[in-house]
Amino acid sequence: MATTNFNLRRPNYVVIHHTAQDSVAQTLKTFTLPKTQVSAHYVIAQNGKIYHMLNDYYRAWHAGVGKWGNNQDLNSSSIGIELDNDGFTEFSALQIHSLLKLLGFLKEEYGIPQANFIGHSDLAPSRKVDPNKFFPWKTLAENGYGYWYDEEKIDRIKMAKDSLNSEEFPTALPKELLVPENFDPLLALRIIGYDISKPESAIQAFELHFLQNEPDGKLNDREIKILYNLVFKYL
Numbered sequence: 001m002a003t004t005n006f007n008l009r010r011p012n013y014v015v016i017h018h019t020a021q022d023s024v025a026q027t028l029k030t031f032t033l034p035k036t037q038v039s040a041h042y043v044i045a046q047n048g049k050i051y052h053m054l055n056d057y058y059r060a061w062h063a064g065v066g067k068w069g070n071n072q073d074l075n076s077s078s079i080g081i082e083l084d085n086d087g088f089t090e091f092s093a094l095q096i097h098s099l100l101k102l103l104g105f106l107k108e109e110y111g112i113p114q115a116n117f118i119g120h121s122d123l124a125p126s127r128k129v130d131p132n133k134f135f136p137w138k139t140l141a142e143n144g145y146g147y148w149y150d151e152e153k154i155d156r157i158k159m160a161k162d163s164l165n166s167e168e169f170p171t172a173l174p175k176e177l178l179v180p181e182n183f184d185p186l187l188a189l190r191i192i193g194y195d196i197s198k199p200e201s202a203i204q205a206f207e208l209h210f211l212q213n214e215p216d217g218k219l220n221d222r223e224i225k226i227l228y229n230l231v232f233k234y235l
C-alpha cells in the first residue's frame, strides 16, 4: 500500500553565503562538478544577474554541519543563496538590489518568517565566516528579512550592575532600558538561535553579524546592551 497524500518539501529558512571564489564562472563550475559535493539554489553575480541552479523544492548542499535553534539539518529546510564575493570586499549595490528582490519572492512564495533569514556563519560558528562583515544585514532587516536592533535606543540603555557605584542612578527606568543583573547573554544568544556549545564562537558569530567589526569573542557592555535589545524581537 502507498499513499498519495504528499507533496515536496517547503523551505522555511534562507541561508546567505559569500562564495570566496574569484568569479561567478568559477562558482558555477564548482557547483556542476559532482566531485565538489557542494551546491546552492541561487548564485548572484556582482552585476546583479541571478543564476537559479536548483529547484527550490530540492535539497541543495550548502549549509553543512551546523545548528540554528534546534535545527541541525539546515540543508533540508533552507534555500541557499551564494553571493559572488572574494570574502574581503563590499557587496555591489546591484548584487544587493537583486538579492532583496529574490528574498521578497521567497518570503512571499513560501511564507518564510522574518527571523529565518540568516548567514552561514550564524549556523556554523567557528567553522564559517560568510557572508563577510560588509554584508548589509541592517538593510535586509529594514526590508523584513532578519532582525536588527534599535540603534537609537542603545545609548539610553543602562546596566543594572552600574547602579552599585552610582548614587544618582535612575531607579525607575522602563524594563527595556535597564539590563537586569541576572541577564544571561549566552541564554539570549541561544534564544536568537546560536549554538552556544562553544560560547566564544557563538559570540564571534554574533559580533560578525550585528557589530560587523573584528570579532573578539568577548562581550563588552555595549554589545550586551545590543543583545538585550535584540533578544525581545525573537521571543
Ligand SMILES: [Zn+2]
Pocket (backbone or CB within 6 Å): 016, 017, 018, 062, 120, 128, 130
Ligand atoms: Zn557558506
